[in-house]
Amino acid sequence: xxxxxALLFLLLFCVSxxxxxxxxxxxxxxxxxxxxTTDDExxxxxxxxxxxxxxxxxxxxxxxxxxxxxxxIGDTALLDVTRAFVKARFPGFRITxxxxxxxxxxxxxxNAGDVIFGAVPKEEDLSAEVFRDDAVWLTSAYVPLGxxxxxxxxxxxxxxxxxxxxxxxSASPPSLSDAAxxxxxxxxxAGIKTEAGYLYRGEERTHNxxxxxxxxxxxxxxxxxxxxxxxxxxxxxxxxxxxxxxxxLFHLQRFxxxxxxxxxxxxxxxxxxxGDWKAQDSSRTDADSDPDTEYALMLYPExxxxxxxxxxxxxxxxxxxxxxxxxxxxxVNWNVYExxxxxxxxxxxxxxxxxxxxxxxxxxxxxxxxxxxxx
Amino acid sequence: MHGTxxxxxxxxxxxxxxxxxxxxxxxxxxSSLFAVSAEEIVRKLEENTVVETSRVDGAxxxxxxxxxxxxxxxxxxxxxxxxxxxxxxxEEEGMKILRTSDELYLFFPEAEETIRMQGxxxxxxxxxxxxxxxxxxxxxxxxxxxxxxxxxxxxxxxxSCYRVSMKAKSGNVPYYRQTMWIDxxxxxxxxxHKFSRSGKLLKNITIKEIREVSGRHVPVRMVLEDTIxxxxxxxxxxxxxxxxxxxxxxxxxxxxLSW
Numbered sequence: 001x002x003x004x005x006a007l008l009f010l011l012l013f014c015v016s017x018x019x020x021x022x023x024x025x026x027x028x029x030x031x032x033x034x035x036x037t038t039d040d041e042x043x044x045x046x047x048x049x050x051x052x053x054x055x056x057x058x059x060x061x062x063x064x065x066x067x068x069x070x071x072x073i074g075d076t077a078l079l080d081v082t083r084a085f086v087k088a089r090f091p092g093f094r095i096t097x098x099x100x101x102x103x104x105x106x107x108x109x110x111n112a113g114d115v116i117f118g119a120v121p122k123e124e125d126l127s128a129e130v131f132r133d134d135a136v137w138l139t140s141a142y143v144p145l146g147x148x149x150x151x152x153x154x155x156x157x158x159x160x161x162x163x164x165x166x167x168x169x170s171a172s173p174p175s176l177s178d179a180a181x182x183x184x185x186x187x188x189x190a191g192i193k194t195e196a197g198y199l200y201r202g203e204e205r206t207h208n209x210x211x212x213x214x215x216x217x218x219x220x221x222x223x224x225x226x227x228x229x230x231x232x233x234x235x236x237x238x239x240x241x242x243x244x245x246x247x248x249l250f251h252l253q254r255f256x257x258x259x260x261x262x263x264x265x266x267x268x269x270x271x272x273x274x275g276d277w278k279a280q281d282s283s284r285t286d287a288d289s290d291p292d293t294e295y296a297l298m299l300y301p302e303x304x305x306x307x308x309x310x311x312x313x314x315x316x317x318x319x320x321x322x323x324x325x326x327x328x329x330x331x332v333n334w335n336v337y338e339x340x341x342x343x344x345x346x347x348x349x350x351x352x353x354x355x356x357x358x359x360x361x362x363x364x365x366x367x368x369x370x371x372x373x374x375x
Numbered sequence: 376m377h378g379t380x381x382x383x384x385x386x387x388x389x390x391x392x393x394x395x396x397x398x399x400x401x402x403x404x405x406s407s408l409f410a411v412s413a414e415e416i417v418r419k420l421e422e423n424t425v426v427e428t429s430r431v432d433g434a435x436x437x438x439x440x441x442x443x444x445x446x447x448x449x450x451x452x453x454x455x456x457x458x459x460x461x462x463x464x465x466e467e468e469g470m471k472i473l474r475t476s477d478e479l480y481l482f483f484p485e486a487e488e489t490i491r492m493q494g495x496x497x498x499x500x501x502x503x504x505x506x507x508x509x510x511x512x513x514x515x516x517x518x519x520x521x522x523x524x525x526x527x528x529x530x531x532x533x534x535s536c537y538r539v540s541m542k543a544k545s546g547n548v549p550y551y552r553q554t555m556w557i558d559x560x561x562x563x564x565x566x567x568h569k570f571s572r573s574g575k576l577l578k579n580i581t582i583k584e585i586r587e588v589s590g591r592h593v594p595v596r597m598v599l600e601d602t603i604x605x606x607x608x609x610x611x612x613x614x615x616x617x618x619x620x621x622x623x624x625x626x627x628x629x630x631x632l633s634w
Contacts (some may be wrong), residue, residue, distance in 0.1 A: 056468075102487055142630065144625070144630040146628075148478065150629060150630065195490045214491060216493045220495055250494075252498050254496075255603075261604055262500075308606075308607070309505075310444075311441075315633060338445060339466050371564070
């Protein structure tokens, strides 16, 4: 019996050692304590965290796989698979299949060229390390056309709600007509990074062509534009073509002085020519105000002052120039030790209650302190 | 012209002879050193330091007033222009930098995003080190971008070096002026000072250790200081280096960067 158990352990050891050698794993924990004002003008205190556990294949130059599990930890915990994909390389092209992200267009916050995930980040969390972290079930190919050029066709499966299917196995799965498909071409023209693409979104029945340019003229610049054109224009009232334009400017200035390093300025803007050019009437009650208001112009300014290799002060804001409201955060980001960051943010919303942002809205005033550790 | 000849058996002749020889040597050595032109020195430096291809397994130790951080990387290079760096440390795992003759791209694996670096963004620090992305550009040969002048010989950390001053031929370089201390026998540099157009010292590079790899002397420990920051330094350590190895033709492309 003992012999059998020993043999089993030996067998497991022999199998697991080479398998483990082919995997790299990492954990990213972001844990925050937040004090914030609420809608009813009381103060809430929440402890909230996210954890991402990532397993990546290693060792093969032809195949890659990744599985990332995200846990959102608050009073309750939510588990999500945020990445689950396999990439394989073949002569002349490569494919990706599974749940992954793709970065179409240009822009840190606003990106009109992102016809897959949208011109505006899903969560307006200005303290986030990256604003766009969404993933989608995709099948894509990457075909290089040269050292700096490639074509990327993509097919996006409609969202499959597994919990609904588990509750009701007879529920009909998503239809093929709800899928999205498109292609983009990235190249360099006259020193400008140029990207153009198209996506048909089956669920919304819209055609979405876009372009993005990135270059440098005194400051770093990018410009993107897209238009969402309904396949059946008469299908829904007011459903016409919706153009969106985004732009961005970036400049970094180094300067000397005791313990100082650089200061960077970023300004991004989003223009919806057919959006609302007039602010909502401030005499309206909460119930009357439209929470889905899409103002024609939105701005994202950011100033980051790197005091040191590891210490950065930053100020980010989302400004709505039409109703003169804004969300502003001022923060500090201190990379104390290898993998460890201390984070602190103070956020303020400026504006009336019917504006996009307002001091008296939920989260009108907030203070967050936390840590991030990658290991 | 007749010189005085001293024989060894003549009283006082041996001492005098030694003095004469020493004087001759002293006058001969500098003239022989300066017989080498600055261009020739830099050419020999480039012949010695620029390899056909290489693969380096290295580490960066970033020191500032709060402590030290270590990052590791694997880099591939081809000639003076092409370089691909992939970070392997947990915090930056999978982040890549691609440099070619006229482009610099970054790849962030979490966002699957490829970013073309240019203009002001090039001044940003590479993962918080004393090296900027700008330092990674300018792979073109030194002689094609700088006018070089031999200023003399000096000792640097016990090594006899040519002091070569370099002035940019055009404004299209990260550093307008450089001074290099190049070993008089090994033709590798032991120290480099990089200056702004106004003459301000911006970067100080010191080689701490060299090793012979495939018949070449290569730096395996280098300290880079960004003198503007003033309170930090970055050690570059080569743990393993392979020279003149076969590399895939498509290694220095966007396809490889985003893989």
